[in-house]
Amino acid sequence: MDLRAHALQALCVAEPHAKVAAVQALWEARESLPLLPARTLEAASGLPGRPQRPLLVPPGSVPQRSPYTLPGRAALLHAIAHIEFNAINLALDAVWRFAGMPEAFYLDWLRVAREEAFHFTLLREHLRTLGHDYGDFDAHDGLWSMTDKTRDDIVARMALVPRTLEARGLDATPLIQRKLTKAGDARAVEILDVILRDEVGHVAIGNHWYRWLCRREGLDPVAHYGVLVQRYGAPRLKPPFNRAARLSAGFTDAEIAFLEAEQTLGDAPRA
Numbered sequence: 001m002d003l004r005a006h007a008l009q010a011l012c013v014a015e016p017h018a019k020v021a022a023v024q025a026l027w028e029a030r031e032s033l034p035l036l037p038a039r040t041l042e043a044a045s046g047l048p049g050r051p052q053r054p055l056l057v058p059p060g061s062v063p064q065r066s067p068y069t070l071p072g073r074a075a076l077l078h079a080i081a082h083i084e085f086n087a088i089n090l091a092l093d094a095v096w097r098f099a100g101m102p103e104a105f106y107l108d109w110l111r112v113a114r115e116e117a118f119h120f121t122l123l124r125e126h127l128r129t130l131g132h133d134y135g136d137f138d139a140h141d142g143l144w145s146m147t148d149k150t151r152d153d154i155v156a157r158m159a160l161v162p163r164t165l166e167a168r169g170l171d172a173t174p175l176i177q178r179k180l181t182k183a184g185d186a187r188a189v190e191i192l193d194v195i196l197r198d199e200v201g202h203v204a205i206g207n208h209w210y211r212w213l214c215r216r217e218g219l220d221p222v223a224h225y226g227v228l229v230q231r232y233g234a235p236r237l238k239p240p241f242n243r244a245a246r247l248s249a250g251f252t253d254a255e256i257a258f259l260e261a262e263q264t265l266g267d268a269p270r271a
Contacts, residue, residue: 001033002033002034002035002036002039003026003030003033003034003035003036003095003106003110004035004036004037004039004041004095004096004106005039005041005096006026006029006033007026007092007095007096007106007110007113008041008043008044008092008096009022010022010023010026010092010113011044011047011048011049011089011092011093011096012044012046012047012048012049013049014049014050014051015051016051016085016120016124016134019049019085019088019117020088020117020120020121023088023092023113023114023117024114024117026110026113027110027111027113027114030107030110035103035106035107037099037100037101037102037103037105037106038099038100039099040099041096041097041099043097047093048086048089048092048093048144049089050085050089051134051135052135053135053136054078054082054134054135054136054137054138054139055138055139056138056139056140056141057138057139057140058140059140059142061138061140062079062138062139062140063075063138067176067179067180067183068179068182068183070130070131073130073180073183073185073188074127074130074131074132074136074137075137076176076179076180077123077126077127077130077188078127078132078134078136078137078139079137079139080123080176080192080195081120081123081124081127081134082134082139083143083169084116084119084120084123084195085116085120085134086141086143086144086147087112087116087119087120087143087166087202088113088116088117088120089144089147090143090144090147090161091109091110091112091113091116092109092110092113093147093151094109094112094157095109095110095113097151098154098157101154101209105209108205108208108209109205112202112205115198115201115202116202118194119191119194119195119198120134122191122194122195123191126187126188126191129187142165142235143161143165143166146160146161146164146165146232146234147161149232149233150232154213155210155213155214155217155219155224155228156228156231156232158206158209158210158213159206159210159224159225159228160228160229160232160234161206162202162203162205162206162207162210163203163206163207163210163251164229164234164235164237165234165235166199166202166203166206167203167206167237167246167249167251168235168237169195169196169199170196170199170200170203170242170245170246170249171237171240171241171242171245171246173192173195173196173199173242174196174242176192177189177192177193180192196245199249200245200248200249201249203246203249203250203251204248204249204250207249207250207251208250221255222252222254222255222258225255225258226258236262237259237262238262239260241256241259241260243256
């Protein structure tokens with residue numbers, strides 16, 4: 001099998017530890033595997049592979065708990081771990097699903113999968129020190145839902161997953177870190193430092209390939225983004241925006257101004 005077929009195989013893995021191991025093995029083997037960008041692969045049934053727990057419920061049904069209690073802090077970190085697990089899946093999905101892209105596209109998203117797997121592992125290990133494990137709390141499926149909605153539109157995928165849903169993490173992480181600092185969880189703050197650093201790079205990858213695709217198809221990136229938000233029912237993001245992180249991730253002043261002008265209520269998952 002080529003690298004993209006291996007990515008599909010890893011996406012099908014349900015058990016979290018085994019999925020992380022599959023991603024790491026694929027990353028280590030990337031230079032020895034053939035990469036066939038032109039090949040169209042058949043989707044497997046039941047994508048993505050994931051464990052029976054956590055139970056997936058509507059976003060509004062996930063209880064809000066105070067991070068200043070141990071159960072509440074565990075629930076918060078579980079929610080972030082769940083998003084990181086889904087982010088592994090969305091990165092693997094980008095590798096196998098979209099044929100005809102430059103080789104760098106597939107290697108970029110494989111790197112994202114590896115880093116998301118590392119984030120998930122850090123969070124799961126810390127969650128265990130709090131007396132819990134991944135699957136102990138209910139979760140929602142917002143990040144994968146948008147990944148699935150955009151399965152036939154690579155431009156929309158790049159616009160609405162990395163640079164919308166994942167980019168929300170650039171805004172939310174510093175706020176969460178302040179709460180965790182107040183709660184006295186220094187290790188969780190350290191882990192989120194790693195995640196925020198890497199997520200700037202992940203969003204930058206999304207920005208790069210979104211603009212590359214817009215140039216290829218003769219689209220204006222700012223105007224077309226608004227079209228895609230409407231077409232796919234993407235969440236309208238609300239302030240505050242982490243302007244410095246967004247600029248580091250490749251957003252332009254015009255794109256940030258577009259978001260600020262929306263001022264529409266809405267929230268989104270992060271990765």
